[in-house]
Amino acid sequence: MKQKLMACLAFVFALALSGLVTPAAHAAESTAAPAAAESGHQRLADLLEDEAARSALIEQLRKLGEQDAAEAIAAGSAEPSLAARVADLSQRVAEGAVSETRNAVTAFGDAWHRLLAADPLALAWLVGEFAALVVVTLMVFRLLSAAAGTLFRALDRQAARGDGLSAVVWLRRVLSIGGAAATDLATVVLAWFAGHALALAALGAPGELQVQESLFLNAFLVVECLRAALRILVAHHGEHLRILPVAAEEKAYWYAWASRMVFFLGYGLLLVVPLINDLVTAELGRAAAVVILLTALLRAAVIVMQNRLRARAALDALAERMESSFARISLGIGARIWHVVALVYLAAILVTAILYPEEALPFMLAATGQTLIAVAAGIVLAALLTQVILRRIRIGDELRAKFPLLEARLNAYVPSALKIARFAILAVVVAVIIDAWTPFDLGVWMSSEAGARLLGRALSVALIILLALVVWLVLASWIEFRLNPQAGVAPNPRARTLLTIFRNVVAIALVVVTSMVVLAEIGINIAPLLAGAGVLGLAIGFGAQKLVQDVITGVFIQLERAIDVGDVVTAGGITGTVERLTIRSLGLRDLSGTYHLLPFSSVDTVANYNRDFAYHVGEYGIGYREDTDEAIVHLRAAFDELLQDAALRAQIIGDQLEVHGVTALADSSVNIRVRIKTMAGSQFPIGRAYNRLVKRHFDAAGIEIPFPHMTVYFGEDKQGKAPAAHLKLLGTGVGSAGPTTGPAPAQAG
Numbered sequence: 001m002k003q004k005l006m007a008c009l010a011f012v013f014a015l016a017l018s019g020l021v022t023p024a025a026h027a028a029e030s031t032a033a034p035a036a037a038e039s040g041h042q043r044l045a046d047l048l049e050d051e052a053a054r055s056a057l058i059e060q061l062r063k064l065g066e067q068d069a070a071e072a073i074a075a076g077s078a079e080p081s082l083a084a085r086v087a088d089l090s091q092r093v094a095e096g097a098v099s100e101t102r103n104a105v106t107a108f109g110d111a112w113h114r115l116l117a118a119d120p121l122a123l124a125w126l127v128g129e130f131a132a133l134v135v136v137t138l139m140v141f142r143l144l145s146a147a148a149g150t151l152f153r154a155l156d157r158q159a160a161r162g163d164g165l166s167a168v169v170w171l172r173r174v175l176s177i178g179g180a181a182a183t184d185l186a187t188v189v190l191a192w193f194a195g196h197a198l199a200l201a202a203l204g205a206p207g208e209l210q211v212q213e214s215l216f217l218n219a220f221l222v223v224e225c226l227r228a229a230l231r232i233l234v235a236h237h238g239e240h241l242r243i244l245p246v247a248a249e250e251k252a253y254w255y256a257w258a259s260r261m262v263f264f265l266g267y268g269l270l271l272v273v274p275l276i277n278d279l280v281t282a283e284l285g286r287a288a289a290v291v292i293l294l295t296a297l298l299r300a301a302v303i304v305m306q307n308r309l310r311a312r313a314a315l316d317a318l319a320e321r322m323e324s325s326f327a328r329i330s331l332g333i334g335a336r337i338w339h340v341v342a343l344v345y346l347a348a349i350l351v352t353a354i355l356y357p358e359e360a361l362p363f364m365l366a367a368t369g370q371t372l373i374a375v376a377a378g379i380v381l382a383a384l385l386t387q388v389i390l391r392r393i394r395i396g397d398e399l400r401a402k403f404p405l406l407e408a409r410l411n412a413y414v415p416s417a418l419k420i421a422r423f424a425i426l427a428v429v430v431a432v433i434i435d436a437w438t439p440f441d442l443g444v445w446m447s448s449e450a451g452a453r454l455l456g457r458a459l460s461v462a463l464i465i466l467l468a469l470v471v472w473l474v475l476a477s478w479i480e481f482r483l484n485p486q487a488g489v490a491p492n493p494r495a496r497t498l499l500t501i502f503r504n505v506v507a508i509a510l511v512v513v514t515s516m517v518v519l520a521e522i523g524i525n526i527a528p529l530l531a532g533a534g535v536l537g538l539a540i541g542f543g544a545q546k547l548v549q550d551v552i553t554g555v556f557i558q559l560e561r562a563i564d565v566g567d568v569v570t571a572g573g574i575t576g577t578v579e580r581l582t583i584r585s586l587g588l589r590d591l592s593g594t595y596h597l598l599p600f601s602s603v604d605t606v607a608n609y610n611r612d613f614a615y616h617v618g619e620y621g622i623g624y625r626e627d628t629d630e631a632i633v634h635l636r637a638a639f640d641e642l643l644q645d646a647a648l649r650a651q652i653i654g655d656q657l658e659v660h661g662v663t664a665l666a667d668s669s670v671n672i673r674v675r676i677k678t679m680a681g682s683q684f685p686i687g688r689a690y691n692r693l694v695k696r697h698f699d700a701a702g703i704e705i706p707f708p709h710m711t712v713y714f715g716e717d718k719q720g721k722a723p724a725a726h727l728k729l730l731g732t733g734v735g736s737a738g739p740t741t742g743p744a745p746a747q748a749g
Contacts, residue, residue, distance in 0.1 A: 129203045130212050136198050137220060141191035148183050155180050177232065184228040192221045211278055215271050223266035227259050257303060261296060268292040297346045304346075308339040348437075367436040374432035378425050385421050406477050413469070460521050468514040472507065479503050496565070498558055501583055546601050550584035553600035558583075562606050568681060570607035572598045609681060613653055616676040616687035620694060621669025623704035628662055628670060634701050635659065635674055638693035642676075648689055651682035669706040 159176035162169055199213040200206070234251045269292060277285035315335035319328045349364050395407050435442035445451040479499050520526050541548055563569055563586065567578045571586060574596050580587030586603065588596040622631045639657040643649050660673040678686045698705055716722055 129210075130216070133195060133199055133203060133213055134216060137191055137195035137217070140194040141187060141224065144187040144190055148187055151183055152180055155183075181228070181232045184231060185225065188221065188224040188228060191224075192217060195220065212275055215274050219267050219270035222270060223262055226262045226266065230255055230258050230262070261300065265292065265296050268296075294350060297350055301343060301346055304339050304342045311338060312336065370436040371433050374429045374436075378429040382422055382425050385418065385425075406480070409473065409476065457522055461518050464514060464517055464521065468510050472510055475506050476503065501555075501558065546599070547584065549601040550599045553603065554583045554585070557600060557603075557606070563608060564610070567608055567610040569609065571603045571605075572596075574598065575607075609683070611680055614678050614680050614683035616678060616683045616690060617673065618675070618687065618690060618694070619663060619671050619673045620698075621666060621671045621706055622698075623706050624670060626670070626703050628672060630701065631672055631698070631703055632659055632661075634697040634703065635672065635694060638690060638697045639674075639676070641693050641697075642686075642690055645689070648686060651679045651686055653677040653679065668708075 155176045159173045161172060195213075195217050196209075199209050199217070203210070203213065234255045269289060273285050273289045273292070276288050312335040315331050315338070319331035319335065322328045322331065352364060395410075399406065431442055434440050446455065479502065482499055483496060516526050516529070519529070557563055558581075563571070563578055563581060565578050565581050568576070569578055569588070571588065574588055574590060576588035576590035576594075576596065578586065579589050579595070580597075584600060586598045586600065588598065590596065620631070620635065622628070636657055636659070643652065643655065654677050658675040658677070660675065662670060663673040664671040676683075676686055676690060695705075
């Protein structure tokens, strides 16, 4: 082998060198007679010793290798189009059908000739023994089934009992159905053992089992086990020994059809076809298998089309009873296309049987079983999740008192969680079905780098979203606890405002951060998004400076506790009660009832009349002829009387009246200032009540409170005479008027 390899290399190097030598050398070699031909090894050694030739040869080999690699890649990347694949599939189906038909005709002719040449007595004896095995096995099975009828009726009565707890009723029914299934399978196994005993002891050579006998017994076991499963599904042994809720007429129809189909396919594919393969030829066996499958599929297609409308009505009725919209929509779609899916499935079986006759049955059985198991598991799991998740989450009374909205918030997540769980179940079921019917291998894909990466990202995204929801649930519950007056100290308006703002900020931050992390986790570069968000924020900052100023000022006003809802403040030149406080504006209602909305950018100074405490500052003027000390005594007396009112006394801080003394000698009065310390916001009612009492005490003591005087001037005419004034004399009821010789001054107070 090594010498052949070296000779091949020498030949390749010689060919390469022939393209590198000069024309003069070629001419010399052509004219010179080959006196002594060098061997391949010697030529190879000479080539390797020449450095220039060796370098040129290596370079040319590399170019040839690159060209071959490019051609291989181009050939591998050129995938056939959809039309080409369809044409290829059609050609394969047609060629396969023609080939199978030709082989079947040839095999049938050979089998006929072999049958004519066979010994009639031996053939009759063989058929007789086989018929005896079939008859005895089926008779034993019928007798055992009849004997088990009493047990089936007893189990049906147990399953029908409805006394006791619901869990006990369901357990009793499950046990009864399990007992019926075990009994049915036991009759099949016992009949199978009886057939084996007969074949080993009485038929053929003692202790030996013929091929046809073994094939029949195995087919009997498989077919009757499948029919036993059908009997349990549709309650063939009793109305209460069933899994599927099927009416009596439907039960009889579907059991008869399915049982006959299982009988025909089971004995045909597990008995007839193997016998033909073993006793005649494999070609005739494949033809028999195709005929059996085609017959069964045509019968199944007829059954599907006959029951298309009835099955659609049943699925629509089931969809109307469903609570979830997902189930209703899915069943509605399935009701309209189920017959199409069934026909496509039957056609796939037929095509597979023609293209791959030896592998069709195992593949279809495995794929069908995997599909049924995946769908059934998905339905059961979805139903269990629905029963578990749709139950309302309930918390204790003490926890509900502290967090009134926690139970509602938890239950609000239930529909979303159910939808996500159903979507995940649907994705898994679809993946398993695709794995069953296509070359796609789910296990290999999951263990591959791409599958592991995709599953890891999906799990990471789910954990990130779950963590964000948990953080939001904790923070929202804490804020709710702080805002709940029943959980502790009642929050003031400022706390309510700040906590509400904090909740909104946390919600926005969680949404933004979670979205960015999820996008980064699934492989999207978020750097451009962050840069774009920065540019957008900068543009908004320049374009909405007032809005930014409003928000920033509002935040600092809230943090410094300058204003609370319900306070009486002066802001922006307006005095009123704060009714609304947001992150960017302030709502005030003044004394006349007018509502003012002030953005914080217009608020330079805030005067709050409801902080800690307040003072009523009163400045009272008396006449110059009055005694100031006496006036102060009456001011104190008025304060003492004010303290006698319990409602007003609760709003006054301290028991002493602050007397600042004479503060001004005004134009018409001597002013005395006093001050009363009150609760925050109570200075206004205290001031009004104290003013009333001061007026009463000053009037009782005869202390004059100066007030403006007005002089009435009647004017003069050109002769210096004043017009007549109409006067009414009290007590006489008579009014008189007369001319006066001069100005008639009058005083009115």
